[in-house]
Amino acid sequence: MELIIQGIIKAFELLISFDPEVMSITWLSLKISGTATFISLFFGVSIGTAVALTNFPGKRLVISIINTGMGLPPVVVGLFVTILIWRNGPLGFLEILYTPYAMIVAQAIIATPIVMGISLASIQNLPPNLRLQILSLGASRMQMVWVLIKESKLPLLAAVMAGFGGVISEVGASIMVGGNIKGYSRVLTTATVMETGKGNFDIAIALGIILLILAFLVNLLLTHVQQRQHLR
Amino acid sequence: MHRFKSTKWLITLTVVAALVVLGAANVFAAPKQKNIILATTTSTQDSGLLDKLIPLFEKQTGYFVKTISVGSGAAMKMGEKGEADVLLVHSPDAEKKLVDEGYGVNRRLVMHNDFIIVGPAADPAKIKGVKSSAEALKMIANANALFISRGDNSGTHAKEKTLWAKTGITPAKQKWYQETGAGMGHTLNVAAEKKGYTLTDRGTYLAIRKNLAALEILNEGDAALLNIYHVIEVNPVKWPKVNVAGSKAFADFMVSNNTQAIIKTFGVDKYGSPLFFPDAGKKVEDLGK
Incomplete structure (x- = not known):
């Protein structure tokens, strides 16, 4: 218990003093996970919507695969990404192993099925007659899709939060493909693992608290946007 | 009015996200051949x-x-x-x-530097003062005292296996023998928490000793270490x-x-x-x- 209090005190010390290393680690976490979420949003929403709106044989199988992907274990993603981008691996020419780019790739792979699954479900959840209504008002197919996406903003923003929450707190893939290199690919989660290993529990707890604060602030912003839509 | 506000928020959010992406691209541009x-x-x-x-x-x-x-x-x-x-x-x-x-x-x-065998101050296997490290391990085994191994194919683990080979004892699968599969720092933490013995390099032990009050150096100085x-x-x-x-x-x-x-x-x-x-x-x- 005393240790946790020490950790909380340490967290505030680090935050108030704007400790440059902690600040850069925090900023890097935000950049990497933010970028990964952004990418996952593009693929997740577009593919999720496409699957939701079209009928094809094997659709249930595809949906089952996407839903399974929502629980993709980060270490497994990390392992496969590592093997693919090893410099002597099939994508080795990219030279991105042990860089923040590799972390973005891995995190985007983790977040995409989450965003995809939630957007698929939310589009499917709209009343089926809505589509016909929109089309009968003379909208083109693209316009119809756009209206549907706007209609499901609420769950879609929930998808963003779930995706971001999934990757900012992820450690297995980040440590494998990023390497936890000081000042370069060290993020809040990998630094927490390292400090725990070193037995610096107070710093580890402090980093954990900063991670929670960061996740809270991002979600606060997103929830603000989400609930504004809702009041309309 | 509400509609306008919501669109504005959405645009702001997109711009922020785009800036983050662009900023990221700049910062990550580390020199290649270097x-x-x-x-x-x-x-x-x-x-x-x-x-x-x-x-x-x-x-x-x-x-x-x-x-x-x-x-x-x-x-x-x-x-x-x-x-x-x-x-x-x-x-x-x-x-x-x-x-x-x-x-x-x-x-x-x-x-x-050298390896040392650390363990709980109570020293249930009574290895303190024993010169040979292999002998100390033998005593730990005979006392069925908990031994925490790295179990991760590291240099320390390799050294530990060499020492066990000298004793003629196969510790794997014994009840008193547990493998963490983790780094030295983690393994020391586990040993401290479970009051077990472990083989560690002196450097890591000294560096994190402040958090390992439960562990003491019990065997050191053997040339094999x-x-x-x-x-x-x-x-x-x-x-x-x-x-x-x-x-x-x-x-x-x-x-x-x-x-x-x-x-x-x-x-x-x-x-x-x-x-x-x-x-x-x-x-x-x-x-x-």
């Missing part, structure tokens, strides 16, 4: 030695070092697959094999993508007079005694004499 991948053991990182040496090297040479700290076994596997440029490891038998098979070249002695670090360059003939110049520059740096002087005093201010003893240019046979 990268060196150093695969090393957890002990060099957890002791803080590399945090001191690498910035110096980077400043002197302009290279950017990506330190990947894993067990010695994994580090050498990376060398064998050409996924690292230079190795700093402490598993002599496996190192010789790596060099013999042609995956590593120019293996040079850098430094040593020497912990020797070598630097090995990965053979570019096998793997053309290896950064030859960078790898050599780093290896040269590790054995240079200046670096050796830093190693000699590293940790004295904090722990009262050095964590490593510099050995560049010496012979392995002469160590510890």
Whole structure:
């Protein structure tokens, strides 16, 4: 218990003093996970919507695969990404192993099925007659899709939060493909693992608290946007 | 009005996200050919030695070092697959094999410290004062006292297996023998928490001792406990993508007079005694004499 209090005190010390290393680690976490979420949003929403709106044989199988992907274990993603981008691996020419780019790739792979699954479900959840209504008002197919996406903003923003929450707190893939290199690919989660290993529990707890604060602030912003839509 | 506001928010959010992406692209643009991948053991990182040496090297040479700290076994596997440029490891038998098979070249002695057996102050197996480390392990086994092993193919784990081989005891699958599969720091934490014995390098133990009140040094000084670090360059003939110049520059740096002087005093201010003893240019046979 005393240790946790020490950790909380340490967290505030680090935050108030704007400790440059902690600040850069925090900023890097935000950049990497933010970028990964952004990418996952593009693929997740577009593919999720496409699957939701079209009928094809094997659709249930595809949906089952996407839903399974929502629980993709980060270490497994990390392992496969590592093997693919090893410099002597099939994508080795990219030279991105042990860089923040590799972390973005891995995190985007983790977040995409989450965003995809939630957007698929939310589009499917709209009343089926809505589509016909929109089309009968003379909208083109693209316009119809756009209206549907706007209609499901609420769950879609929930998808963003779930995706971001999934990757900012992820450690297995980040440590494998990023390497936890000081000042370069060290993020809040990998630094927490390292400090725990070193037995610096107070710093580890402090980093954990900063991670929670960061996740809270991002979600606060997103929830603000989400609930504004809702009041309309 | 509400509609307008919501659109504005959405635009703001998109712009912020786009800025983050652009900013990210800028910051990540690290120089390409200047990268060196150093695969090393957890002990060099957890002791803080590399945090001191690498910035110096980077400043002197302009290279950017990506330190990947894993067990010695994994580090050498990376060398064998050409996924690292230079190795700093402490598993002599496996190192010789790596060099013999042609995956590593120019293996040079850098430094040593020693392994120690630590355990709970109560010392249920009564190993304190026993000279031979193999004998101490035997007593731990006979007392069925908990022993925590790295179990991760690291240099420390390799040393532990050699010591067990000397005792003639097969500890694997015994009730009193547990493997963490983790780095030295984690394993020490586990041993402290479970009040078990473990084999550790002195450097990591000293560096994190403040959190290990439950563990004491119970066996030390046996010549079999020497912990020797070598630097090995990965053979570019096998793997053309290896950064030859960078790898050599780093290896040269590790054995240079200046670096050796830093190693000699590293940790004295904090722990009262050095964590490593510099050995560049010496012979392995002469160590510890």
